[in-house]
Amino acid sequence: MVTLYQFEISPFCDKIRRVMHVKRVEYTTREISMQDAVTKVRKVNPVGKLPAIEHEGRHFGDSTEIAYYLEERFPEPRLIPSDPRQRGLCHALEDWADESLYFYEMYLRFTLGHNAARWVPVLCANDSELVKRAARFVIPRHMKAILVKQGLGRKSRKQVVADMRRHFEALEGMLSGGAWLLGDDLTLADIAVFVQLFCICGAKEGAAALAEFAGVARWMERVDAATAKPDAGRKPAVA
Ligand SMILES: N[C@@H](CCC(=O)N[C@@H](CS)C(=O)NCC(=O)O)C(=O)O
Secondary structure, X not given: OEXXXXXXXXXXXXXXXXXXXXXXXXXXXXXXXXHHHHHHHHHXXXXXXXXXXXXXXXXXXXXXXXXXXXXXXXXXXXXXXXXXHHHHHHHHHHHHHHHHHHHHHXXXXXXXXXXXXXXXXXXXXXXXXXXXXXXXXXXXXXXXXXXXXXXHHHOOHHHHHHHHHHHHHHHHHXXXXXXXXXXXXXXXXXXHHHHHHHHHOOOHHHHHHHOOOHHHHHHHHHHHXXXXXXXXXXXXXXX
């Protein structure tokens, strides 16, 4: 049995739940609240980020590390190609999702007031009233500070939305070659990109972009159908 330490709404945690669902890995989740994050996360991942898993007495952090570990321990069905070119592309797309698309979801959901009003309470669902109230002010500022250092936070909203739209356009182009990002089979690349897009589409601006790209919308439905727990009760592109 795998134990997943998570923030439920984190795209990286969603990525690992979906990988485990496809591989039919038995797992249980431990939800970490915002107020416990500072003390509890470092106990399961010294880097201080989630997801982290515990399996057979060992701890692993970082969604990429975890996905490669799960691939080794639960090889079927394969999610990481063995062909070197496909494997390289799978990694490049996963890294694009984790290290670029992630910052768009952070920017859109947590720093724009109209989206933050919806998502900050979800982020703090397991916290005390005091934390919930403080979070309305603290979380958007905290995320903005991260994004200013990263670079996206120094751009205008118009520029960020235009950059984001270009990512949708790139995906639409990649998907013209087949049902999945790498062709005929679902891979870790589909899951990694999907989870970030799912969060982006939780913002009004993301949902509006999705409405323009029918190929991306159909692919999102395919990935969700192939990777979500039937009882997850969530649909992509809710705004
Ligand atoms: N590269 C990491 C990123 C994980 C990540 O950034 N997780 C966020 C939640 S979405 C987190 O734990 N942030 C807490 C922090 O940075 O202190 C992965 O793939 O697991």
